[in-house]
Amino acid sequence: MFGFDEKLRILADAAKYDVSCSSSGGKRKNNGGVGDASASGICHTYTEDGRCVSLLKILMTNYCIYDCSFCVSRRSNDVQRAAFSVKEVVDLTMNFYRRNYIEGLFLSSGIFKSADYTMERLMLVVKKLRTEERFNGYIHLKAIPGASESLLKEAGLYVDRMSVNLEIPTEEGLKLVAPEKDHKSVREPLAIVQNEILNVQQHKKIVKKAPLFVPAGQSTQMVIGATPETDLQIMQTANEFYKDYQLKRVYYSGYIPINATDSSLPQIGTTPPLIRENRLYQTDWLLRFYGFSLNEILNNKHQQLELDIDPKLAWALRNPQFFPIDINSADYSWIIRIPGIGRQSANKIVQARKYGKLKEFQLRKLGIAFNRAKYFMICQDSIVSTGFHYPEQIKKSILEYNPRPKLINSQTQLTLFS
Amino acid sequence: MNYIFDGSYCGYLSCVFEAFERKEFDVIPTTQQLMVANIFSEKREIPSCSMKALRIATGMEKIIGRHNAKLFYHNFLADNSLEWTNGFRLIVELFKSQHLDMQNYGRPDLLRLHQSIKKISRERHRMKAFIRFVKSYNNLYTAIVEPDFNVIPLVIDFFKNRFADQQWLIYDIRRNYGFYYNGRTVQEVSHIHGQDIQDPYCIEVDLDPKEKEFQHLWKTYFKSTTIESRKNLKLHLRHVPKRYWKYLVEKI
Ligand code: SF4
Numbered sequence: 001m002f003g004f005d006e007k008l009r010i011l012a013d014a015a016k017y018d019v020s021c022s023s024s025g026g027k028r029k030n031n032g033g034v035g036d037a038s039a040s041g042i043c044h045t046y047t048e049d050g051r052c053v054s055l056l057k058i059l060m061t062n063y064c065i066y067d068c069s070f071c072v073s074r075r076s077n078d079v080q081r082a083a084f085s086v087k088e089v090v091d092l093t094m095n096f097y098r099r100n101y102i103e104g105l106f107l108s109s110g111i112f113k114s115a116d117y118t119m120e121r122l123m124l125v126v127k128k129l130r131t132e133e134r135f136n137g138y139i140h141l142k143a144i145p146g147a148s149e150s151l152l153k154e155a156g157l158y159v160d161r162m163s164v165n166l167e168i169p170t171e172e173g174l175k176l177v178a179p180e181k182d183h184k185s186v187r188e189p190l191a192i193v194q195n196e197i198l199n200v201q202q203h204k205k206i207v208k209k210a211p212l213f214v215p216a217g218q219s220t221q222m223v224i225g226a227t228p229e230t231d232l233q234i235m236q237t238a239n240e241f242y243k244d245y246q247l248k249r250v251y252y253s254g255y256i257p258i259n260a261t262d263s264s265l266p267q268i269g270t271t272p273p274l275i276r277e278n279r280l281y282q283t284d285w286l287l288r289f290y291g292f293s294l295n296e297i298l299n300n301k302h303q304q305l306e307l308d309i310d311p312k313l314a315w316a317l318r319n320p321q322f323f324p325i326d327i328n329s330a331d332y333s334w335i336i337r338i339p340g341i342g343r344q345s346a347n348k349i350v351q352a353r354k355y356g357k358l359k360e361f362q363l364r365k366l367g368i369a370f371n372r373a374k375y376f377m378i379c380q381d382s383i384v385s386t387g388f389h390y391p392e393q394i395k396k397s398i399l400e401y402n403p404r405p406k407l408i409n410s411q412t413q414l415t416l417f418s
Numbered sequence: 419m420n421y422i423f424d425g426s427y428c429g430y431l432s433c434v435f436e437a438f439e440r441k442e443f444d445v446i447p448t449t450q451q452l453m454v455a456n457i458f459s460e461k462r463e464i465p466s467c468s469m470k471a472l473r474i475a476t477g478m479e480k481i482i483g484r485h486n487a488k489l490f491y492h493n494f495l496a497d498n499s500l501e502w503t504n505g506f507r508l509i510v511e512l513f514k515s516q517h518l519d520m521q522n523y524g525r526p527d528l529l530r531l532h533q534s535i536k537k538i539s540r541e542r543h544r545m546k547a548f549i550r551f552v553k554s555y556n557n558l559y560t561a562i563v564e565p566d567f568n569v570i571p572l573v574i575d576f577f578k579n580r581f582a583d584q585q586w587l588i589y590d591i592r593r594n595y596g597f598y599y600n601g602r603t604v605q606e607v608s609h610i611h612g613q614d615i616q617d618p619y620c621i622e623v624d625l626d627p628k629e630k631e632f633q634h635l636w637k638t639y640f641k642s643t644t645i646e647s648r649k650n651l652k653l654h655l656r657h658v659p660k661r662y663w664k665y666l667v668e669k670i
């Protein structure tokens with residue numbers, strides 16, 4: 001046996017491959033107990049790999065009856081195993097929370113004995129936190145595929161977010177690395193929870209004080225680079241899941257080699273595809289917040305995202321017919337399509353131009369990446385006849401100015417296109 | 419002309435009032451400590467007057483609305499004479515022309531105001547994130563901080579709502595004042611410690627018996643949740659600048 005400290009080390013280590021740490025979208029208010037959910041989420045610290053630490057992210061146990069070859073906790077892997085008791089997780093969460101270390105708990109688990117047995121223990125933790133400790137902080141719970149509808153629904157009453165990981169973007173890919181699993185078992189719990197969310201929303205229209213049910217919605221995660229899917233396939237799956245289950249987030253997690261025996265997976269020592277992962281997040285953002293359709297960014301002709309430039313710039317270079325865009329007259333929806341201009345700066349531009357046409361020196365100060373944007377826009381004092389720049393030439397000068405693609409944390413949303 | 423006030427927002431607004439009284443508009447609001455010593459510069463001591471400050475505050479709200487008036491308060495918390503002066507000039511203009519387009523980002527002085535507010539708001543957000551409470555034997559949770567700007571007043575409501583059922587103290591040692599919550603109400607406190615408290619994790623005598631254990635567990639967690647093969651210290655440092663480390667359990 002080992003001490004509690006060692007147990008925490010094992011069960012935090014095994015949980016860290018789940019990249020989601022978001023604590024946003026919570027709606028819980030504090031009435032007399034402890035905690036509330038900050039609507040925008042808070043990162044209390046950052047790991048040395050630069051990821052946001054918002055939640056205490058641990059597994060209930062890393063014992064598992066399955067053998068998914070991409071996972072550290074697979075039964076055939078020779079690792080130390082440990083399990084928390086319900087009380088231990090509750091105490092740890094409360095003590096970390098009261099010291100302002102965390103926003104709440106992200107609890108997941110290996111499958112111990114059966115899906116229902118595992119789900120029940122997860123449910124007991126969240127129930128105890130809400131009812132006995134009167135804890136109103138954020139809770140993200142992993143739904144266990146195959147768990148009964150009644151357990152999922154009961155857990156849903158106490159948590160803010162639920163998620164089920166797709167793990168591998170396509171069914172064929174999944175069959176390669178986890179023959180015991182399929183996408184259907186992921187869709188089931190997502191559908192059950194989604195239905196109940198809709199039910200509760202219906203109910204709310206009639207009764208004002210309907211109980212909360214998974215108020216921060218559902219999410220999923222795909223592992224990138226373990227299996228040979230194209231970016232197009234990945235984003236098609238993401239798109240479909242966003243639509244079918246109204247997911248709040250899809251996470252893309254670059255595969256970190258952890259299996260020395262399976263030769264179909266990238267070998268240990270291979271660096272995780274961090275840039276590709278970042279490009280996928282950027283695409284995800286373009287689709288959800290910038291009004292792009294998937295077809296504009298990825299299609300049968302362009303099945304992979306470029307690694308050396310971001311997808312918005314790539315789209316702009318493929319579509320010179322739309323440029324230059326006049327900053328002083330174009331719609332907001334077109335200004336955000338200019339490479340180097342994000343949503344915040346676009347907003348400022350639209351506000352500021354009401355008081356007079358904007359000139360270059362003003363734009364430079366509004367937080368845009370001017371050296372990138374300048375090829376795609378005109379402002380009040382632009383010299384119009386700069387001659388036509390060929391896309392290849394623009395790309396070259398942009399890359400010369402900013403030679404290495406910037407690695408951006410998947411969690412930092414605001415700087416995605418700076 | 420330097421207007422010396424006591425460093426409070428009330429004093430700052432009193433300066434605006436006095437400026438109109440005396441028709442002196444080329445003013446630099448500053449405090450005794452911040453004033454750059456210069457024997458040639460003229461100065462005037464401006465006493466804080468809540469009546470005068472209130473008149474200015476309500477006047478501002480009438481012209482630009484509550485939300486916009488608040489921006490000047492946030493800019494004031496920058497704790498720096500240059501930002502104070504920029505805000506001051508804008509308030510003067512606002513009264514003179516009875517109008518000010520706060521969203522006119524094309525104007526350098528307004529843009530500067532917004533940038534200053536953004537910095538403040540970033541620091542305020544950091545305080546929500548980086549404050550670490552240490553529990554003592556009498557169930558008091560204490561956090562010692564040293565923010566770049568005077569932002570603690572902006573996070574008190576946040577902590578009051580969140581930790582409603584526990585007693586806590588948040589103390590700004592740079593400015594030597596803080597806020598104490600007794601489980602019901604918040605009180606401002608100042609000069610409670612001698613000048614010698616520099617390290618919040620040094621006050622060991624009266625800690626809760628499990629405090630050290632939880633600090634240790636948090637460090638263990640922090641280490642275990644890092645993914646070695648993704649290590650990126652540059653990014654880490656950008657998010658957690660070194661100057662905050664001495665208050666973060668996981669970084670000491
Ligand atoms: S079921 Fe989950 S924990 Fe178990 S091996 Fe598969 S991915 Fe890992």
